[in-house]
Amino acid sequence: MFEPIKVSLESLNLVTLAPMLIAIAGGLVILVLDLINSKLHKSLYVMLTILLLVVDFGATIGLNVNERGFFDVMLIDGISIISQLLIIVASILFTPLALTSKRFHEYSYPEFFALFLFMVAGFQFMVASDNLILIFVGLETASLSLYTLIALHNRSNSYEAAVKYFTMGALAAGFFAMGAAVVYALTGSIELYQVAQVLSARLGETGIMAAIFGSSVLLMVTLAFKLSLFPFHTWAPDVYEGASAPLAGYMAIVPKIAAFVVAIRIFGMYLDLGIEWVRVMILILAIVTMTLANVMALVQEDVKRMLAYSSISHAGFIMAALALDTTEGTTSIFLYYALFMFTNLGAFAMLWISRHKVRRFDARYDHPFSKFAGLVQIMPMGAVIMALFMLSLAGVPPFSVFWGKIYVMQAAVNAGYVWLAIVMGLNAAIAAYYYLKLVVYMFLKDPVKDVDTVYYNLSKPLMVVIGFAAVTTIAAIFYVQPLVSYLYYMISASGY
């Protein structure tokens, strides 16, 4: 005989679920609208999505710090709030990129927007919990939606990308399940705060290290897949190349923010327990990732693949901050993504507006460097803005990414890792070469008179997004201060 479950509604603290529920309900509303009238224009869905995300943003920002809810599964601490906010802002920026002047297959389906909102909800679940099962559920919800979004681009290489990403993602999910199982077998709990208590009590036992090693390696493999860290990064360039440009830019930011939050929760716990080899493992992964991806990016012939490798390298750069395990280190992860977000989305949006008039079936690449040759003569403003994004990515002050880089490096120096800061600096110098390569093509070469000219897929909403990204990139110096103090406050409030 089981006793009837008695739970008071207040102890559920349902408000912690509100942001995700808004996104999910919004997705359902879009599906219902399509059911009622299937002839609605995509602009309606775009605006609806933005509005829902704005409400979602409002609901998230109003949450109280350090609360638990829904049977203690939900954890609303500082990092969960700021990561949700970052995810939502990136999503709001991404959505209007659907309003192109050319018609694209994926945006003709309202399902695209519904799936997109489900994905956002999935990522929000992933960051707002320290329960390994809920993290897993969030991860899978988001990933499955994302695979579909990639495939909706309806090109042969997008199918390839989606299937590749799916296989890799499924493998990673398997590793996550196994890692979580080991953690459960070890401690009898899947709530990370209880895991930490049990582990700290049993840390002296023989054999426990081997078990911790097993679990952390399995979990690290999963997160390395998601964060595209070496040696699990090989899918990333192909997937980015196959996905539509804005989606590729989106994938370089949002899934990684979510995965970083999970990594902070899991590996931050191990580091707090004083397990030093976890730090060494993270540092090695981070350094190899940023260096290798930089070297690979040097030899790319396609701008999109170059940007893909560059975002792998940026992920490696930030991964190093994770190993520091200081409040500043954790702040720098979010600050970096907050600043990187605008520049990166802007750069991918610039790729989005420069497309070929006719599909090129014979060419290997969609965005070869030669396509941008002499852009300054064709489209001066576009060239200047793209150059701005490239210089920002290269870390030239005073543009946005520079402030992220300097904060990460300062955090490394403060934690006593001066050599790490030097490695980061040298990597930034290598990276400058391939960003400059694009600038050189745009400004210092003459346009290639090709058979099919480049068509500019520009519309007002895209101009607004790109202009916004450009302004935030230039004016970073004026908003870094409030951003840093807010992030620092939120992160220190939740004890990281």
Place this chain on the structure above:
Amino acid sequence: MDNILSVLIFFPAIAGLLGFVVDKKSARAYGITVAAIEFLLSLWLWFSFDTGNAGMQFVEMIPLIPDFGVNYYLGVDGISLFIILMTTLMTLIGMVSMSIEKDVKNMIITLLFLEMTMVGVFVALDAIVFYLFWELSLVPMLYIVGAWGGPLRVYAAIKFFLYTFMGSLVMLVGMLFVAYVYHSLTGVWSFAITDWYALVLPVNYQLWLFAAFFLGFAIKVPMFPFHTWLPYAHGQAPTIGSVILAAVLLKMGTYGFVRFSLPMFPDASVMMITPIAVLSIIMIIYTAMVAYAQKDMKQVIAYSSVSHMGIIMIGIFAMNSEGIGGSVFQMLSHGIVSGALFMLVGIIYDRRHTKLMSEFGGLAAVMPKYAVIFGIMLMASVGLPLTIGFVGEFLVLLGFYEISPVMTILAGTSIILGAVYMLSVFKKSFFGPVTKEENKNLKDLTAKETWSLVPLVAIVIWLGVYPKPVLDPINKSVNAMLVFMEEKAITAEAKDIIKVPQSATTVGEVK
């Protein structure tokens, strides 16, 4: 006007932005007017500058990122004042003499942005603001070399950018470390150089930090063995690019040594005197020999410019008032003289589209005015008495004599070697019979060219004869810096070597 420094920085930048609207045909006149106003503003700065005060003047401070200690913090002292004047002057003269036909408007706008970053570097008193302008100055130069340069321009431009960028990133780590040390000692984040001056660092920290800053500055100077980017950059850059590069951008490196390395790391600087002096002497002698071997006139000037930067370096590390003051003066002299020489080479290149000396000969008969001005600048470059080049070189050698007579003699060979290659250039190109048919009908200097060169000749002679108005404020600030370095030094050797003048006023009157 207390905020004249901000005006000096942002006036060219705003003018550059507005310049997008100006019509292509009027762009040149627009640029020259703006640069002239900027130059007048910098003259105003000089006249309202209090020469009796050795400290920072016209200080401005606005918090930018207080949590992180980054402030918009500007100021000017005797050391930076004249470099700023030289920057605005050379930009103006470079623009007046510019002979570029292609995309003049883009060039003007780029130059105006470049002027902003150059002035910014010399007035910044916050390390991050300094770094910001320092890095930003690479972008316009990259464009100038890459868009208007010779056949290998893209290679040269990228080499220039990457070399300097890499060095300065290591310097940035050094800056972050100083800020960290400052924070751990005082509990406050600060990137203000004046705050950092007060920091007494242990010797091993000083050595590491000195190395980090050295990499950033030495590449820019450029010191041997980091000088390889410069001949490419000069070889490919258009005339205006070479003028600005030689006159101003290289000075950022030596200015950095005076502003950061010496006052912040006095003990490390004293320890590093010998290695740096050896590198500088290699730089002086080796590049002078390379210069002699060149067939291209512009390459001779480029290598001679590296060779003379060696003199500046050696003077900075003399650790006394004559040496450092002389170096700062030599920075001005080098800027004006090598800038003028690059302009002169550009003038002949515009006429003949070659810079090979074998193509010339007997130019003195065809272009007398040109030959006279070239001769004066050449003498100034060699360091003939009564020209601007002599004052700086003499003071530097006098200063370094106290450190090591042998090395001073070796460095002094720069005058002899300089005379060798410079006079050989002059002989090959200007004397003898006019051998080539094309050279017989070359036009002498046009009015535009004359009017851009005559002021420089006037300055060369004026400051060669009477350098006091410039030397005095420089020495005042240098002496203040030395006093304070001596106080701050921890090791006995450093206290011993850093020479504080007994009376700060006598030194200005060496001549």
